[in-house]
Amino acid sequence: MVQSVEQPSQIQASLFVTCIVDQLYPRVGVSAVRVLRRLGVAVDFPADQTCCGQPLYNSGFTRQARRLAERTLRSFEESQYVVVPSGSCAAMLRVFYRELFAGYPEWEVAVERLADRVYEFSEFLVKVVGVTDVGATYPATATYHSGCHLLRELEVREEPVQLLKQVSELELSPLPQADTCCGFGGTFSVKYPHISEGMLEDKIGNVRATGAGTLVSCDMSCLMHIGGGLSRQGNPVAVRHIAEILDDQALDGSISDG
Amino acid sequence: MAEIKTGEFMSASREAMQNPTLRQALRQVGGGFSEARLDAINEVGADVWEEWREEARRIKTHTLDHLDYYLEMLYDNVTRSGGQVHFAGDANQANEIVAEIARSRQVKLATKSKSMVSEELDLNRALAANGVEVFETDLGEYIIQLAEETPSHLVAPALHKTKEQVSELFHQKLGVPRTDDIEEMARVARATLRQKFLQADLGISGANFLVAETGALVIITNEGNGRLCTSAPRIHIGITGMEKVIPSMQDLAVFLRLLPRSATGQRLTSYVSMVTGPRRSEDEDGPEEFHLVLVDNGRSRLLADPDLREALYCIRCGACLNICPVYRKIGGHAYGWVYPGPIGAVVSPMLVGLKQAKDLPQASSLCGACREVCPIKINIPRMLLHLRHKLAESPDEAEKSASGAEGLAARGYTWLMSNPAALAAAGKLGRVAQKPFAGKGKIEKLPLPLVSQWSAARDLPALPGRTFREIWSQELRTELLSQPRISEPLTEMQPPNLPNASEVEDGAPGDPAAKD
């Protein structure tokens, strides 16, 4: 499973924090940085990064998307690794940039180079850092939701579960119909809210069926959606990014976002 | 051509979601077909399944890339075996060809086995206008014909109907007593249709595959109606899309393995019939005439676009419908035309006109489940994105439908995300502006367009006090400085020079210089 041959001390990773974590869930970025550093990874944060362009790409505005993609390629051109706390944004960088720049040979090298270096956070821990036990403790009963892009574009299925299984005091309860989309889909949830809500209702039903008190995912976009529905229903299930589960300090809140 | 209601997607999908019987039926299709499919795949193993998919895709790719060549071969071999081939550019021509055959041979009664192409053409109506009574013989099709509805699923056309509805329908239309026994309903259909099979002058079928090498038409059914339609009446007309051709008889093996497993989880359907020409003199039964009608009706538009050509690889198994979380919520009718679900969202817009069906490619969360189950590995999400791209940016006004506001929003977003300083300023503004709406870290209602629809059923997170980039520069960055870093840069990781020119000029939203 572990493909890395490098010593942890040699690994240097640039964090692509994603807009949603930057603007709405900075605590997730903080936890990701702390977990990586605790494992000896040198983390930097290219300050001019913004959005990967996925919302535009998914809406068909490929020319605009390409412009943001070009920015992103530049921001990370010197990075050894690019770590993304989102399966969906990582898929954009690794998989969809290839589509986006098909027919633009001058960008091919940069796109391929980025594709080779970009990893979703949990995937990076297991495949590059080579750990499944990060030494974390998290007293909770949890269930894991996989984002669709993480599952089907990056084919990261087992890594998050491997990591979660090693967390002390964390009891994992499998999510029924785990492979079914939660109904977010970016602009889909805004353009077709009735369908999205129907899908969300099923997902919430499955989350509740597990009896878990915490819902974990590698994607804050899914969690914003599912969590938003749970919260509206007054359901106390907490939503957490996997980085927060793996980061012991997340519980004591040593860095506040307020 | 069948009536096009793709423009009513929004209202139709809303209504569908409030229809309790439909929801019940859709739960069954999602569970039943998908589970049976998985069992059938597990039986052969994932590796073998993958080999089959690869082989089938290779065959389809090759055939569609040389479609003219294989259609010519098919024509030669159907003709040689005594059949006649007709070519229809559009639905009107197809209907006229069939009607003319019926007229000139005094056909009064026809039986038909399930054919999505005939639904696409609205062939029954065209024949009725020519005095030909057509009986659908697939049980599901028969039910929806009696109910004067259209199919809601590629494989199970009457899936949206409950047995109570079918019982009532049979009672009303056929005068039989009401029953809750499904076997009894099937018996009624058998008895009624058996007479029609024997009286019919004309049998109409679709085709699952056409074999260029031999001129054979292959149909796959479970009920046996297809075989009765193609062997009992004195004339058989096979009518199908031009993309159904495959090169050789030996190519059939892999498709016979893939199609039933993907459709219903069956290892093979009860009946597979390969028909080549009319009956020969020594045969005991079979039609005196065999006609094959090959239909384009917009398929060449899919063929002509390299990004959409693979939509023509579809073998209509319905697996993408059964797995699709959107289809499983709204069912088939909401899509507004003959082909529903993920593959329909690609095919229908190109057959009826993209602008008329602009909701279809958008109404997907792009979860990719359809691509994962497709036996031909058709990349449906990629094609949906391609159609969205046409809708947003096509230079062809016939395809582009994005409103000025959407284009403006896209440019505005791009501008904002290209200017981190502006982004930071916007974030600060948002943190102030949200105050009247945010409570306990969440927002329940926000009076903004689009966002208000989201917040109808979901809370929004309130913007936190600081963004990640603020926290980074204020606290995390300094932690970084205290950490050992690798002293030597990795030489093999030297970045190449990135191109400078961006094809899109910079420009503020609304800036007339930022033309797209």
Next chain:
Amino acid sequence: MVNPAQSPRGMSKDEFLAGVRRSLGHTEPTQPERPYPRLMETLAELETRAAVVQQRIESGRDSLVDQFLETAQLRGWNVWRAPNPEDAIGYITALVADQGVTQVTRSSQEVFASLPLDAALEGLGIPSVTGARDEHHTREQLREWIIGSGMGITGADYAVAETGSVVVLPRRGLSRLVSLAPPVHVALVRPQDVIESLDDLFLFRCMEYHRNGEDMGSYLNFITGPSRTADIEMQLVVGVHGPKEVHLVMLG
């Protein structure tokens, strides 16, 4: 007769194919740059390959027959293994009695030559006809008889172990209706009819196609269990248009 090349209703072949070519981005008829391997095989090559497959089948005949019967049962056939013709006749006559069948149609296939079935049915007072036209039976009369039969009995040209299917080809004395219209179908299969896979089947048929001057015959039909539907509430019902009950008697 409508001449499609001049049909005013549709398009001419040339016009239609020109449109397809335009969509593919070329104007002249073109051939695939690499010939399609399955279309390039000569009869001699097919025969060589078929001989190897035949050899493989012969050497594993016994287990292949077992495999076929096992799969057939899973696909919904009632399987009966008859060690001798008398046993097969016993099975069929018991079935006739059991089902209250009053009229039978059988095909006139080779398999019946060693099976004195007609005499046995006659002994029971059950009228039966062979499915062949003769001076007494026109096609239409034959059809009426088959429709009125409670049981149709046929042989098999191939029995495919992979799928549990019986495959029949057109011939004098075999209407498609015999296996389709009556509520009960009995297929008589001999061990030598059994082949391993769909690939074997299409290889053999491809070879025969070339041997027969590139004639397929008017049909090739698979029968794999009873007629079934799940079109109402996804509940399985057997016997919707075809037989409700199918029996497979392995002779030997």
